[in-house]
Amino acid sequence: MNYYPKAMSRLIKELAKLPGIGPKTAQRLAFHLFELPRDAVTQLATAMVEAKENLKFCEGCGHLTEESPCRLCQDPMRDQHLLCVVEEPKDVIALEKTREFRGLYHVLHGALSPLEGIGPEELNITKLLQRLRAGEIREVILACDPDMEGEATALYLAKIIKPLQIKVTRLARGLPIGGALEYIDEVTLGKAIEGRQEL
């Protein structure tokens, strides 16, 4: 990389550290940035630093926020008896975009994964139990990812939540809308048959 002037090779090196950005893409981005007006570069740089400085996790639900408790936790219009448990802040965003869910959230910040050394202590579970013991929540929807770690996490949570006399549900498994039946994997199709609903 010392074919480049120092400032350029440094920028390429920094960009190439980002996930999914290889050396060629980093080079292309670096040249693009160099060709941008100075203001545009400053704007991007400032957005990065300010996001890092101003964002934190909500003390209530663990979602990404600028003020804690977050906007979702503070919203009196949301159903205070319904709690949806997700793995990551981006899952909150995905669910919000559906406009189907009007309850509260709880973000675990991960899923159980013995292989990666992630046990219950590494997840935002103590706080979850505190919220449940406060007595307002009547139903917990476990919206973990439909993969091995997510399933394990959901089973674990169901086991510790049920003794609190709270209804525990999880997202339906089945056919993704817009998909063609022939391309759907066997496991999903099996779950769709298992969970079939009367019309």
Add this chain to the structure above:
Amino acid sequence: MNYYPKAMSRLIKELAKLPGIGPKTAQRLAFHLFELPRDAVTQLATAMVEAKENLKFCEGCGHLTEESPCRLCQDPMRDQHLLCVVEEPKDVIALEKTREFRGLYHVLHGALSPLEGIGPEELNITKLLQRLRAGEIREVILACDPDMEGEATALYLAKIIKPLQIKVTRLARGLPIGGALEYIDEVTLGKAIEGRQEL
């Protein structure tokens, strides 16, 4: 996007302006940046701003540099009689990586393209003719991209350089037509320099 806290949606918006970065990738990058240590984010932001502030084009050859004239122009070990004309600074890098060429460079900053309104005046050609008229250069290698604009540029330059009694060559036709110079592997590019032919 107003599902996100303001600092986050601003960062996602800024990232999505980059070429080849769609909204999903921008979101992934934004979360990655948020999860990085503060120092790492500052480093990337600083590298961007400093690249923009410290880099310029060499007054001699038009290559990207921090000081002008650039390292390549200043290097007395390079063949002062041999000049390679390229479209972009990244082409200089690509050629340097072959280690086959030890002469000087001249960067045009583009190629002739009547459709996009790029004529000879838009390219770094006046300066090229000045350098050639200075009398040191004995051979000009036209290393334009092997596409339509590049070919047109090479033919145009050959026509105006030949009257100066300077040998004009171009890279061997080992280049795959339609490719962009920066993506060609070093060996092919090296062979192309080796087998250059007189126009």
